[in-house]
Amino acid sequence: MADMLEVNNLSIAFGGLQAVSAFNLNIKKGQLYGLIGPNGAGKTTVFNLLTGVYKPTEGLIKLDGENLIGKNTLEINKAGIARTFQNIRLFQEMSVLDNVKAGLHNHYKYSSLSGILRLPSYHKTEKIMDEKAVEILKVFDLDGEKNYMAGNLPYGKQRKLEIARALATKPKLLLLDEPAAGMNPNETLELMNTIRFVKEHFNMTILLIEHDMKLVGGICEALTVLNFGRILAEGKTDVVLNDSAVVTAYLGE
Numbered sequence: 001m002a003d004m005l006e007v008n009n010l011s012i013a014f015g016g017l018q019a020v021s022a023f024n025l026n027i028k029k030g031q032l033y034g035l036i037g038p039n040g041a042g043k044t045t046v047f048n049l050l051t052g053v054y055k056p057t058e059g060l061i062k063l064d065g066e067n068l069i070g071k072n073t074l075e076i077n078k079a080g081i082a083r084t085f086q087n088i089r090l091f092q093e094m095s096v097l098d099n100v101k102a103g104l105h106n107h108y109k110y111s112s113l114s115g116i117l118r119l120p121s122y123h124k125t126e127k128i129m130d131e132k133a134v135e136i137l138k139v140f141d142l143d144g145e146k147n148y149m150a151g152n153l154p155y156g157k158q159r160k161l162e163i164a165r166a167l168a169t170k171p172k173l174l175l176l177d178e179p180a181a182g183m184n185p186n187e188t189l190e191l192m193n194t195i196r197f198v199k200e201h202f203n204m205t206i207l208l209i210e211h212d213m214k215l216v217g218g219i220c221e222a223l224t225v226l227n228f229g230r231i232l233a234e235g236k237t238d239v240v241l242n243d244s245a246v247v248t249a250y251l252g253e
């Protein structure tokens with residue numbers, strides 16, 4: 001069976017800066033994979049390439065066998081990649097429920113006319129979406145806060161809600177950009193359990209960028225280490241984290 005994500009020879013330059021060079025990555029369905037490396041190594045640029053924010057100067061990206069090169073961000077989301085961001089990007093002034101429903105909109109449609117006229121088909125679709133959104137919120141233990149304004153949730157819960165909204169788009173691959181950024185140790189521990197649960201419960205394929213080595217070592221099955229836009233090491237997590245080049249270049253120990 002083909003890998004869920006196949007990336008070959010991906011490269012991009014910004015002016016004279018080669019931000020990512022000859023990047024390869026293969027992730028199997030259901031795998032929890034980590035992308036690590038020092039600040040400025042090119043990790044977020046890889047996410048931006050995978051999601052169509054940037055167009056690579058070279059390289060191939062395939063999701064579940066489908067070519068993604070040339071598609072825009074919306075087409076790539078529909079093809080099955082959803083992401084969260086380094087800085088939380090929720091609809092802060094919308095309810096928790098409506099944030100998840102925004103993710104569901106890819107899959108539930110009613111015509112604009114039935115929406116404007118509030119026809120029965122509109123109410124029926126809205127009801128189904130409400131139920132579906134609550135179901136997803138339950139997974140994250142956020143259903144009790146469904147009517148809260150998203151911006152009023154504590155930080156750790158906002159991070160969870162972002163993951164819930166991404167999952168509502170029914171992705172094949174979930175990209176998490178520094179999910180533990182700004183979290184205290186308890187929140188990070190809870191997040192690790194949530195990510196593990198998402199993987200098991202949805203049989204989700206996950207690629208995450210993270211600086212928190214406890215989280216990386218605790219949940220990632222395999223890693224790729226980027227340094228100056230190039231792959232420094234890749235393989236099983238424990239092997240990579242003990243690789244002398246990685247320890248020297250990245251962990252600085």
Ligand SMILES: Nc1ncnc2c1ncn2[C@@H]1O[C@H](COP(=O)(O)OP(=O)(O)OP(=O)(O)O)[C@@H](O)[C@H]1O
Binds near residue numbers: 041
């Ligand atoms: N749109 C852009 N224009 C110019 N340079 C960019 C652009 N996006 C990223 N870069 C540069 O590319 C390099 C890689 O940046 P990137 O944000 O991918 O690193 P990162 O590994 O995600 O770092 P961090 O861990 O700090 O988030 C950096 O030198 C950055 O300044």
